[in-house]
Amino acid sequence: MGQISLSSVTKTFGDVTVIPPLDLQINDGEFVVFVGPSGCGKSTLLRLIAGLEDISSGQIMIDGKDATDAAPAERRLAMVFQSYALYPHMSVRKNIAFPLKMAKIPQAEQDKKVENAARILNLTNYLDRRPGQLSGGQRQRVAIGRAIVREPAAFLFDEPLSNLDASLRVTMRQEISELHQSLKTTMIYVTHDQVEAMTMADKIVVLNAGNIEQVGSPLELYHHPRNLFVAGFIGSPKMNFVTGAEAARHGCATLGVRPEHLEVTADGPWQGVIGLAEHLGSDTFLKVQVEGVGDLTVRVAGEQGLHHGQTIRLTPPADKLYRFDKGGLAIGGAA
Amino acid sequence: MATEQSRTAARLMVSPAVILLFLWMIVPLGMTIYFSFLRYNLLMPGMESWAGFDNYYYFLAQPAFTSALINTLLLVGGVLLITVVGGIALALLLDQPFKGQGVVRVMVIAPFFVMPTVSALVWKNMFMNPVNGIFAHIAKAIGVQPFDFLSHAPLASIILIVAWSWLPFATLILLTALQSLDREQMEAAEMDGANWINRFVYLVLPHLTRSITVVVLIQTIFLLSVFAEILVTTNGGPGTASTNLPYLVYAQSLLNFDVGGGSAGGIIAVILANIVAFFLMRMIGKNLET
Ligand SMILES: Nc1ncnc2c1ncn2[C@@H]1O[C@H](COP(=O)(O)OP(=O)(O)O)[C@@H](O)[C@H]1O
Ligand SMILES: [Mg+2]
Numbered sequence: 175m176g177q178i179s180l181s182s183v184t185k186t187f188g189d190v191t192v193i194p195p196l197d198l199q200i201n202d203g204e205f206v207v208f209v210g211p212s213g214c215g216k217s218t219l220l221r222l223i224a225g226l227e228d229i230s231s232g233q234i235m236i237d238g239k240d241a242t243d244a245a246p247a248e249r250r251l252a253m254v255f256q257s258y259a260l261y262p263h264m265s266v267r268k269n270i271a272f273p274l275k276m277a278k279i280p281q282a283e284q285d286k287k288v289e290n291a292a293r294i295l296n297l298t299n300y301l302d303r304r305p306g307q308l309s310g311g312q313r314q315r316v317a318i319g320r321a322i323v324r325e326p327a328a329f330l331f332d333e334p335l336s337n338l339d340a341s342l343r344v345t346m347r348q349e350i351s352e353l354h355q356s357l358k359t360t361m362i363y364v365t366h367d368q369v370e371a372m373t374m375a376d377k378i379v380v381l382n383a384g385n386i387e388q389v390g391s392p393l394e395l396y397h398h399p400r401n402l403f404v405a406g407f408i409g410s411p412k413m414n415f416v417t418g419a420e421a422a423r424h425g426c427a428t429l430g431v432r433p434e435h436l437e438v439t440a441d442g443p444w445q446g447v448i449g450l451a452e453h454l455g456s457d458t459f460l461k462v463q464v465e466g467v468g469d470l471t472v473r474v475a476g477e478q479g480l481h482h483g484q485t486i487r488l489t490p491p492a493d494k495l496y497r498f499d500k501g502g503l504a505i506g507g508a509a
Numbered sequence: 510m511a512t513e514q515s516r517t518a519a520r521l522m523v524s525p526a527v528i529l530l531f532l533w534m535i536v537p538l539g540m541t542i543y544f545s546f547l548r549y550n551l552l553m554p555g556m557e558s559w560a561g562f563d564n565y566y567y568f569l570a571q572p573a574f575t576s577a578l579i580n581t582l583l584l585v586g587g588v589l590l591i592t593v594v595g596g597i598a599l600a601l602l603l604d605q606p607f608k609g610q611g612v613v614r615v616m617v618i619a620p621f622f623v624m625p626t627v628s629a630l631v632w633k634n635m636f637m638n639p640v641n642g643i644f645a646h647i648a649k650a651i652g653v654q655p656f657d658f659l660s661h662a663p664l665a666s667i668i669l670i671v672a673w674s675w676l677p678f679a680t681l682i683l684l685t686a687l688q689s690l691d692r693e694q695m696e697a698a699e700m701d702g703a704n705w706i707n708r709f710v711y712l713v714l715p716h717l718t719r720s721i722t723v724v725v726l727i728q729t730i731f732l733l734s735v736f737a738e739i740l741v742t743t744n745g746g747p748g749t750a751s752t753n754l755p756y757l758v759y760a761q762s763l764l765n766f767d768v769g770g771g772s773a774g775g776i777i778a779v780i781l782a783n784i785v786a787f788f789l790m791r792m793i794g795k796n797l798e799t
Binding site for chain 2: 224225226245246247251252253255256257259260261262263264272273276277320324
C-alpha cells in the first residue's frame with residue numbers, strides 16, 4: 175500500500191510562502207515525478223510528505239490514515255537524499271542494515287534482507303567497504319538499498335541523479351524504472367530535469383513557485399499543456415513561442431510550435447536565415463531568424479547539409495499548433 | 510617547485526630557526542640533567558659535588574612521590590572526563606537554535622581567558638570558602654553544615670577548578686565539529702527510525718571521535734603540568750593530598766632548597782609524561798588518521 179493524499183497543504187518559512195494551498199492525490203504503485211525549476215519548492219514538498227518539515231496548514235493522509243502530525247519514522251516512507259546521506263562511519267552492510275537494526279529485527283533476518291538488496295543492486299562485493307571508498311553510482315545504490323530493505327509504503331527520491339555524470343545518469347534512471355516495475359511500490363521522484371520526468375513518470379506534477387501547474391501523464395503534458403509554463407517546460411528543445419501579428423492571425427495571444435514539428439520546405443510561408451546550426455548526427459538543431467515571426471528553433475532529422483547563413487523556408491504544422499490566450503492558458507487544447 | 514636546489518635552499522633558510530629552537534630546548538634540558546646528578550643545595554652554595562643516581566633514588570623513594578604520581582593521574586583523568594562529557598553536553602545545547610546564540614557562545618568561552626591564578630583565587634575565596642563562599646551561604650540557607658572543600662576534598666576541588674577553565678576549550682572544539690555534521694544524515698537516520706539516543710550513539714559520537722581525540726591530547730599536555738591552581742589554593746596539602754608531580758618538584762627544589770633533587774624529579778616527570786604520551790598515541794592516535 176502506498177496511497178498519499180495532500181489536501182490544502184501549505185508551507186511558510188517566516189513570512190515567505192513556499193507552498194500555497196496545494197491538493198494532490200498519489201495512487202498506490204504510481205511513479206510520480208515532481209518537476210519544476212530550481213527553487214520552486216519541490217524539495218520542500220517532498221520533505222513535507224516525509225515529515226521532515228511540519229506543514230503550516232492542511233492535511234496529509236497516508237493509506238487513509240491521517241499522518242499530518244506523525245513522526246517521519248511512523249510514516250513508513252523511505253527517502254533517498256540528493257547527497258545520499260550515507261553514514262560515513264559504517265560499512266555498506268551496516269548502512270543498509272541500519273533501519274532494520276533500529277526496528278530491532280533479528281540478526282539472521284537482517285543479514286538475509288541485506289544480502290538480497292545487495293544482490294538486486296550489484297553491491298555484493300562492496301558490502302564491507304566504507305561509503306568513502308565507493309564511486310558516486312555505488313553510493314547511490316547503497317542509499318537505494320537502505321531504502322529497499324525497509325519495504326516502505328513509498329519511496330521518496332530528491333534529485334537522486336544530479337551528482338552523477340551524464341552516462342551514469344541514464345543507466346541509473348533505467349535501473350530505478352526497472353526497480354519500480356519489479357517492486358510495484360509507490361515512488362515520488364523530484365527532479366528539475368524534464369527528460370527524467372518524461373522517461374520515468376506514470377504521472378508528472380509540474381510545479382512553479384509552489385503551485386501545481388498541471389498534473390498528467392508525460393504524453394498528456396506533451397500534447398495538451400494547460401498553459402504557457404507547462405508548454406515551455408515539457409519538451410526538448412523548448413517550444414517556440416510566437417507573439418504579435420502572426421499569433422493574432424491564428425486567433426491567439428501566443429502561438430506555440432514545437433521545434434520537431436516545424437518542417438523545412440521549399441514553399442513554406444515563413445522565410446528565415448539560419449543563425450546557428452548544431453549538428454548532433456542524429457538530429458540538427460537550427461536557430462532561424464524568421465522575419466515578422468521572430469527567432470525559432472527547428473529540429474530536423476539526420477543531416478541535411480544545412481548551415482549558418484543559409485536562407486530556408488519553414489512550414490508550421492497546421493494540426494500541431496498550440497494556441498494560448500492573453501493569460502497564458504491554452505485555448506481548446508492543441509488543435 | 511621541489512627541485513634539489515630549492516629544497517637545499519629551503520633547508521638553509523629554516524635552519525637558523527630550527528637551530529635556535531633546538532638550543533632553546535636542549536640547553537635547559539641539558540642543565541637539568543647535569544644538576545640532577547649533583548649534590549646541589551641552595552643553603553650550601555659552592556659545595557656542589559657529584560652524586561651519581563642518589564638524587565633519583567631519594568626522589569623516587571620518598572612516600573610523597575607515589576601519592577604525587579597518583580594525584581597527577583587522577584587530576585588529568587578527572588579533568589579530561591569532566592571536560593569531554595561536559596563539553597559534549599554543552600556543545601549539543603549550544604548547537605540548538607535559540608535567541609542570543611552569539612552572546613551565549615562568547616560567554617561560554619570566557620573562563621578560558623581567565624588566568625589560572627585568578628580563577629583559582631576566585632574559586633577559593635568566593636565559592637569554596639567555608640565562611641564567606643557562595644557554597645557556604647547556600648549550605649547555611651538550606652540548613653546544612655558548610656563543607657570546607659579545600660581541606661576535606663582538596664584534589665577534587667582542584668579538579669573542579671581546572672575543569673572549569675578547560676571546559677570552554679573542549680566545548681568550542683566539539684561545537685565546531687558538531688556544526689560540520691551533515692544535516693541530511695541526521696534526517697536519514699530519523700526516517701530510518703533512530704531515536705535521538707541512537708542518532709547520538711551511531712552518528713554524532715563517531716563524527717566527534719576525531720575532535721575528542723584532539724581535546725584529550727592537547728589537554729593532557731597542559732594538565733600534566735598544572736601548578737598555579739595548587740599553589741594558590743592548597744599548597745599541595747593537607748599533607749600531600751593535592752600534590753602532583755610538578756608541585757613536588759617545586760617543593761623539593763625551592764621549599765627544601767634541594768636543586769639536585771628537584772632536577773632529578775623534573776627529569777622523572779619528563780620521562781613519565783613521555784610514557785603517558787606514548788600510550789595515549791597508541792590508544793587513540795589512530796583516530797587522527799583519515
Ligand atoms: N528552511 C528554510 N528556510 C527558509 N526558506 C527555505 C527553507 N527551505 C527552503 N526554503 C526556500 O523555499 C524555496 C523552495 O526551496 P526548495 O524546496 O529547496 O526548492 P527546489 O527543491 O524546488 O529547488 C526556496 O526559495 C528556498 O529558499
Ligand atoms: Mg531541491
